Amino acid sequence: MSTVRGRVSVDVQFRDSTTSASVQSLKTIALQDATEHEDAPSGFPLKVVVLSGTVGTSEITVANFGSTASYAYKNAAGVVPQFSGGYVDGVAFSYTGGGANLRCIEEGTVEKFKIQSRLNRVAVDQGRHFIPELKLQTFAVSGDTVATGSYRIVVWGL
Amino acid sequence: MVGSGHITVDVELADAADDNGVAAQKVVSLKRRNEYASGKVAIVSGTCSQIRVSINPASLTYTDAAGNPVAFSGVRRLVLQAEPGAFLYRSFFGFPYGCSMGEPCVVSDFTPDTLPVGGYSIASTSVTSTASFTLVIYGT
Numbered sequence: 291m292s293t294v295r296g297r298v299s300v301d302v303q304f305r306d307s308t309t310s311a312s313v314q315s316l317k318t319i320a321l322q323d324a325t326e327h328e329d330a331p332s333g334f335p336l337k338v339v340v341l342s343g344t345v346g347t348s349e350i351t352v353a354n355f356g357s358t359a360s361y362a363y364k365n366a367a368g369v370v371p372q373f374s375g376g377y378v379d380g381v382a383f384s385y386t387g388g389g390a391n392l393r394c395i396e397e398g399t400v401e402k403f404k405i406q407s408r409l410n411r412v413a414v415d416q417g418r419h420f421i422p423e424l425k426l427q428t429f430a431v432s433g434d435t436v437a438t439g440s441y442r443i444v445v446w447g448l
Numbered sequence: 449m450v451g452s453g454h455i456t457v458d459v460e461l462a463d464a465a466d467d468n469g470v471a472a473q474k475v476v477s478l479k480r481r482n483e484y485a486s487g488k489v490a491i492v493s494g495t496c497s498q499i500r501v502s503i504n505p506a507s508l509t510y511t512d513a514a515g516n517p518v519a520f521s522g523v524r525r526l527v528l529q530a531e532p533g534a535f536l537y538r539s540f541f542g543f544p545y546g547c548s549m550g551e552p553c554v555v556s557d558f559t560p561d562t563l564p565v566g567g568y569s570i571a572s573t574s575v576t577s578t579a580s581f582t583l584v585i586y587g588t
Contacts (some may be wrong), residue, residue: 292463302552308514366465411482413554417547
């Protein structure tokens with residue numbers, strides 16, 4: 291039995307300034323959120339899984355959360371975590387190359403999100419998705435020719 | 449124009465177990481901070497039902513510090529925060545790009561130098577309730 295606790299935070303801040311006739315104007319855009327994650331009040335324990343590897347232009351299924359056989363990550367107790375509540379509540383995704391997209395599929399066909407990462411920028415989706423599959427492939431972006439790269443995906447849920 | 453800015457995503461989850469007095473811990477983390485020294489930024493707020501609200505980055509009412517409307521020719525990153533929940537779509541008829549149910553989603557655009565036909569759109573995740581949303585757009 292393992293216990294998972296943690297935090298996911300997003301911090302966005304931009305400063306937009308201009309000076310005209312000795313008058314400086316400044317606008318600051320900010321969006322910040324930090325959410326603590328723990329077991330659900332309903333009793334389902336929080337789970338986390340890390341998926342990593344390399345991917346190319348052919349789409350691969352990196353995990354199917356209806357089956358623990360689809361991923362190899364083991365928790366602190368040495369067991370492959372099972373999302374017994376059925377819900378994935380967040381996915382953070384990073385890819386080293388020029389571009390890769392990660393698709394979240396429910397019920398075999400319903401696409402719930404398609405997020406992209408390139409050059410190690412982390413994309414994160416924090417919707418609730420029921421027993422999804424995650425599929426990954428590289429994507430050509432603006433002349434980048436890198437067709438294979440490394441990915442890291444962190445998934446949390448119940 | 450952006451003078452300075454950053455987008456940071458920080459995920460850290462600790463997984464602990466105790467087996468007959470032997471404690472084990474794994475810490476899972478994924479963190480990235482991207483700094484920006486140029487470009488354009490805008491923020492769009494509103495409400496939506498399950499009928500999509502269209503957002504065209506080439507024609508926004510948001511004005512920059514100089515009082516001029518911000519018009520994008522390309523979008524690099526988008527951050528959506530919605531309550532109770534909303535999907536972000538690429539174009540009016542496109543696939544869901546990300547989902548926020550209280551906590552933000554952060555995505556990059558697939559074609560950072562050109563805008564999607566029809567821009568972006570946002571719709572509530574619920575058929576019965578409207579959602580309030582804030583969308584930060586960073587690009588050129």
